[in-house]
Amino acid sequence: MLEGTKINSPSQxxxxxxxxxxxxxxxxxxxxxxLxxxxxxLVPNAIRPMKSLKGDVVLVTGGGGGVGRQLAVKLARLGAKVVVWDISKEGLQKTCAAVIDEGYEIASYVVDLADRSAVYAAAEKVKKEVGKVDVLINNAGTVFGETLLDLSDSAIETTYKVNILSHYWTVKAFLPDMISSGKGHIVTVGSVAGLLGTYRCTDYSATKFATVGFHESLFTELRAHGHTTIHATLVCPYYINTGMFDGVTPRLMPMLEPDYVAETMIDSIRKNEVNCIMPGSVRYLLPLKCLLPAKMCWDLMHRVMKGPQSMMEFKGKPKAVAS
Incomplete structure (x- = not known):
């Protein structure tokens, strides 16, 4: 009679x-x-504890202009030992001049982030000439702004190499030393376009979606292995007025200024935040794409926000700069 009765074992x-x-x-x-x-x-930054970056070696990719240049100047003011990478020698010279004019030191390296071997070689030079990198800011990015059928194969490959694959090479180069010392911070610069697909950005949006997954997976690996003193921050800004998206005309929100983005990023790093979305209001709109019917989401994007229309006048040129 009890033969068919299932009895939970002690282990169950x-x-x-x-x-x-x-x-x-x-x-x-x-x-x-x-809570x-x-x-x-609710607590203002002015009265909350913020970690010091004084004496830390901070490496910024895409440091030859835009947000990267602003980061370099602001980090130097905080006493950090700033290292900038960029493919543009001229851009690096201008960034170095801006930092040196304020009385600070800076190290710069011309690096093609699309070239894996060049990234690894530059990383070794930094370790020997400057020292262990304490904060890595993967800030460089490129965009071509074409529809899928107009994108060349080389453009797609370049976008992936710069916007996401380079993150693997830089983190693999610098993370082991962070683990050895028990101190480090990895900043992944994504984009709002990596949280919401954008017109004429099948390559750019896809790589920025990848940065989100990269950050979240890296964060879980660090925590799962007990590396709680190595922090990871994902930064997802809206359109930034750096020239990267020249011609774009957002309807509901103005473009962000590089100075504001850099200042917010540094504050986020000093607070050891895991996620930083700019402007903050965007984080409350994003869940709608999963909660609302697909047709309703499209109508909101097309009719109210006019997202596709805002990208139709895109005139930017592909640059390896801040995204």
Whole structure:
């Protein structure tokens, strides 16, 4: 009579108990995490604890202009040892001049981020000539702004090499030393276009979506292996007024200025934030693409936000600069 009755074994019962215990603990901690987040959101940066970057070696890719140049100047003012990489020698010279004019030192290297061997070679030079990199800011990016059928194969490959594959090479080059010293910070610069597909950006958006996945996976690896003193920050800004998106005419929000983006990025790094979306209001709109019907999302994008229309006058030229 009892032959068909399923009896839970002690191991199964223990498993159920463990799940219940961990769930209750998660719910209790969730309350704490939410309250902590609300508290720090309301506390002004001026009175909250911010980590010092003084003496830290900070490497910025795409440092030859735009946000990269602003980062270099602002980081130098904070006492960091700034290292900038860029494919443009002229751009690097202007960035170095801007930093040196303020009385600070800076190291620069001409690096083609699309060339893996060049990235590894430059990384070794930095280690020997400057020292261990404490903060890595993968800021460089490129965009061609063409529809899929107008994009050349080489343009697609270049976009992937610069916008995402270079992140693998730089992190693999500098992360081991961070782990050895127990100190480090990796900043991945994505884009709002990496959270919401954008017209004439099948290559750019796809690579920026990839940066989101790269950051989230890297973050889980660091935490799973106990490297809690090595931080990871994902930065997703809206269109930035650097010339990268010349001709674009956003309807609801103006382009962000490089100075603001750089300042916000540095604040986010000093607060050890995991995610930084600019402007902050965008993070409240993004869930709508999963919650609303697809046709409704398209109508919102096309009729209200006029996203595709804003990119139709794109006149920018592909540059390896801040995205």
């Amino acid at each position: 019962m223990a498993s159920v108990f463990d799940i219940a215990k961990d769930t209750v603990l998660f719910l209790v901690l969730s309350c704490y995490y939410i 902590e987040s609300l508290f720090w959101t």
